[in-house]
Amino acid sequence: MSKTITANQLLGEIGEASVRLRFLNMGFQFDVRSRLEAGIDGIAEVMDKGRPLARMIAVQVKATASSRYTSEDESGFSYLLRPDDLVYWRGSNLPIIIILFRKSDETYFWKEVGVEKAEERRLLFDKASDVLDANAVDRLAALTVPKAGFGYYVPPLGGGEEALVNILPITLPKEMFVSSTPHSPKKAASILLDSDEHARFDWAIKDETFWSFSDPRETVCRKLVDLDQVEAIDTSVLAFHENHDEQNNFAFLLRKTFDHQVRSDLVWNKDRKLYYFRALAENTSRHFAYEASRKKASTEVVNLAENKADKSQIAFVRHHALVPRFERLYDQWYLVINPTYFFTTNGFIPHSYPAALLSGKKRLDNSASLRGQVIMWHRFLSQVDREGSNLFKAASSEPRLQFGEPPIISLATRVPEDVWGSQKKAAVESDEAQERLFG
Structure with a gap:
């Protein structure tokens, strides 16, 4: 009996070859793995204008001839991952994506696979945003950067731009007012709230010292301070103190002043x-x-x-x-x-x-x-x-x-x-x- 190659085997090869060509046209490298692969068909490497960046993405290709996907309509569809694939992918040190290739209409859809939870088996695809084409380049590149730590840098690909810092x-x-006070912050707030005058809270009290940018002698805050001890000082004395606690004290005063404004x-x-x-x-x-x-x-x-x-x-x-x-x-x-x-x-x-x-x-x-x-x-x-x-x-x-x-x-x-x-x-x-x- 002569050997035969099944239609599914041919379709699998066509799918991998088509995805490889698609990645190459997008400017990425794509290396197909050997026949010993167990759930990852190839490795895509991010490139910027032909320059390899040594940032890799593991790729699993699923090819179909013409079948409709689960719950497919004009906007999208869903796809159920195999449990054994998830178990295998959980040990990966690379981001993993799955690419769905349909031969009949030459469509390519992709999605990152989340492997943190075993129950995350169903992927929802959006036909507008999850297409594997040039518009997906930056999203794919972003997958290759660790998201842990205090922050991370996403490798932008393409031309520059101006950024607004928030x-x-x-x-x-230029000056602020300090004075001794016999009151705690809680007692001072109570005094102002019980007063017939309109209360204001653009001040801070720390260690029996009252701080404010407004002269307390001219506001309701005169009830909080020792009037003969009020002194105007250069704001920079406290604003640029080297002690970290004092910086936090001043930041608190800024917040209270902001609140008043x-x-x-x-x-x-x-x-x-x-x-x-x-x-x-x-x-x-x-x-x-x-x-x-x-x-x-x-x-x-x-x-x-x-x-x-x-x-x-x-x-x-x-x-x-x-x-x-x-x-x-x-x-x-x-x-x-x-x-x-x-x-x-x-x-x-x-x-x-x-x-x-x-x-x-x-x-x-x-x-x-x-x-x-x-x-x-x-x-x-x-x-x-x-x-x-x-x-x-x-x-x-x-x-x-x-x-x-x-x-x-x-x-x-x-x-x-x-x-x-x-x-x-x-x-x-x-x-x-x-x-x-x-x-």
Whole structure:
């Protein structure tokens, strides 16, 4: 009896050869493994304009002649991985992708295989975004970089661009006021809240010493200090102290001063440690108009989301928000802006289940939207300086923080758009330290 090669064997060879050609056309190398392979058909190497980068991706090819995939429609389909493949892949030191090749329509779809959990067997493919072609180059390159540690560098492929850094340089008041006080922070707050005058909290108390950029003798804070001990000193004495605890003390004062300046427009949420735009009325949107990079812009900073089942009802209200962090770099203080969102039911009552709403919105954000949000926050915080408006309702004569333009740096290469969705662990240690120092 003569030997034969089955149709499935031929289809497998055609699939691997087709995928290899597709990778070569994309500018990657692709080396097919020997017949002894047990679940990885080849190794793709990332290249940048013909230069090998020694960054590898393990590839498993699944070929079909013309069969439809599970639950396939115009937008996508699902694919169930084999349990024994997952067991094998779990020991890999390379990122693993699966490529589905269909001969009848010459389609190539790819997906990264997550092997952390055995139950993650079903992959969902999007026919628009999961195509193996030139548009997938940066996403594939991003897979080859370890995501552990304090941060990671994603190898951008292609031309350069300008990047906006999400920090605003702060111009500090030239002088600040210090005084002895017999009160703890908690007792001082109680005194102000019991007073007939409007309370203000743009101050800090540490080790029986009161600090503020405003003269306490001219405000309700005169009730907190020893009036004969009030002294004006050069801000730089405390702002640029070499002791780390003193830097945290000063950062806390900056946050309290910031809170006082934005109190009419932003709300502080203690649980999330963020500020969000205040709603002007129940179930009412709010806009902020400003000068963007090249033209006038307007952002709906309080946005109403309709109930899909009943459009006459409001499902939730989304507020633009920021997580602030004050950092000192050499002889300059900065406000680090981390844009985010806060959700309420009607503009005032916090939403009971905000996590899913936040993750859904974050997935839609890209580099352009994040850049726009940083610009918007700068325009908001600096509007009183730029236009002389009454953005902050405090008297214009009061000392306050001023915020400069976010720096722009030139990158030699472009940052892949897809990696903006990668969530990294927030740097919160300094914030918590600042909060702990003052109880």
